Amino acid sequence: MSSSAKFESGLDKFNRIRPGTNVVFHLIFIALALLCLIPVLVVLSISLTSEDAIRTSGYRLIPAAFSGEAYQYIAQQGTMITKALGISVLVTGVGTVLGVMLTTSMGYVLSRPNYKLKGLLTWIVFIPMVFNGGLVSSYYINSNVLGLKDTVWALILPLAVSSFNVIICKTFFRSTIPDALIESAEIDGSSQLRIFFSIVLPISLPVLATIGLFLCFTYWNDWFQSMLYIDNQNLYSLQALLNSLMTNVDALAKNASSMGISYAELVATMPKESARMAVAIVIVVPVAVAYPFFQKYFITGLTVGAVKG
Template structure:
């Protein structure tokens, strides 16, 4: 057999193996996508089902009896939902902006090879990724020492900076920003603050989008900080409200009793299961709608920050 024939035979064999591998990977990713998608479809189906059908037939991928009672009920509780939505939006926006500023500035500082305290600060950032002080100590500091209990800052500050995000920023700046660019700016008399704001951040949009998306998801989906630090129901976020609904089916009725409807009547008529799932859908939709706009920057920033060392 000639070399050309051997080469073509080997190429055909490689193509067959490659096609089989691609098919296997396609099947795996389709199954993973279904694992992520099916629960959302089920939640949407429950939110659009009547309470009687849920009570008699249980949960289904497709509703057995369509009903928008849950969404009508939520719309009637405009005061409660609007307060929770306002808190969620406020915490997400302020926390994301503050977190981006703190995380990128810290990552930039420890990425500079001529900074004398780089080693010490790197260890200070790295150690919390392996060890942490525990829930009791953090609660004591945030509640007693800082006085954050029952304030909106209790929902923002504990999540503003993550060691993982700082390490991503450090790796991105060290592997992507040329030292010559910073040195030329220093020769021109620019301060480090001016370099960071005027040069580094404008060319770090993939990184900012990645960290911003991490922080946005973290703040928008968080309910644990509310459970720890918030007793005032006026400071409940949508996620805290959903958690309250999951643990107490009468929570919404108690909050809505001020609307002039008797508590007993409201508990008897409210769509409990479907209302829970409707709130979950309301929480998921903003993030699901925003993600496609950040996807390009997110993938680029995460790849550069994770692969290059």
């Protein structure tokens, strides 16, 4: 009897002994799903609540008084929001493509058994997962040595490659791509670049989707790089803008003079709490909409290297 058949037989016996097992697991997963969903619903509720209702009634799952003033205010800040959205889209798109190419190429090289420096480079990739040079050294390198300060590349290059993603790619290529396939291509005279782009990548869609999602989430949700390297507000991403709102409720009022509105008047009429939550919803929605289309490949890529019977 195969290991999978033994596992299914044991699972059937367990379910017969514990008839309520599935019910318990369903309740647990429902509770966990609610723990993830309820905070998002609360944020959405706050973004749709008037400032007066928030001050008098506090945060509620169902708005005490519906209001769209936060989204109207965001729409009025067209220049700032659009510019921040453009930076986020640019950084996420370029960073994801660049990161996927660098990560998969490094993972493929480390997965080849006949590569002489495989052991050394594997340790070089693995060590930063445990130890790193620290924030001060990385800031000095990125700002002073590479000159990335106040450039879009400061938001892209530091996050393009991670040891964890390289290990995932290495494991996938080593366990999925047959050595015979690579050897046959080499016998036919194909170069390593041609093998990688024409043979390996087309049959590696699960790991490409997985690494792409990891990088996409990382870039889209990142605000820390902006805090470190960006002083020019024209290079703020949506996440950096939200962080600015969280720490300074008057952040959107900095452009008041250009709109012909006094600073005091704008601050007085600004939907502070609901505006913060509305920006958070604007940030979350694109990722939430895109994830279901990649979920199948994402799960497949994460299970790479699992024990097989």
